[in-house]
Amino acid sequence: MKILFFASTLALCILLNFTQTDENLLNESTVDISLLKGTWKIDLSPEDTTDANFAKMVITEVGKNSLNGYFYRDGVKIREGRINTQRGIIYAALVSGDNSGTYHTSFFYKEGLLYGSTHSIDKDFLAVWIGTKEIE
Structure with missing residues (x-):
């Protein structure tokens, strides 16, 4: 009986610990979206380290659910920028x-890098890329 009580108490403690960790992961208010602001060097062919196939993304503003700026070679204005x-x-x-x-284009931020993809229907391609933030 004591073993069963101990085992069920231990299981409950483990479950509560995982539940709290999961709640922390779901807490959107602790995410610092301002990390996106700045100039990003986008490596358009990250599998080939010998090329110079780069673009630039400049994120000038971030809001709770939005972002603004410029993307690609000639500073094309970002439209419909959304953050989640x-x-x-x-x-x-x-x-x-x-x-x-x-x-x-869609991407996610992880450990100081942007991991993304850009899809062009008109040019018939899907580019996978990695972005590094330029020091300003």
Whole structure:
């Protein structure tokens, strides 16, 4: 009987600990979205370390659910920039475009890097990229 009581108490303590950890992960208010602000060097072909296929993203403003700035080679204005911080992770999506068409981009922030993809229907590609923040 004592062993059963001890085992059930231990299980309850472990469950409460995991539940509290999970609640902390879900706490969106602890996420610092201002980390996105700044100039980002986007490596458009991260699998090839010998090329110079880079773009630039400048995030000038972040709001609770939005971001503004410029993306790609000629400073194309970001449209429809959105931020989501579910599970304590910063996710973002935006629309940009140039004379060749519209680009749909999404990314997430992890340990100082942006991991993203850009999809162009008009140019028929999906680019996977990694962004590093430039020191300002």
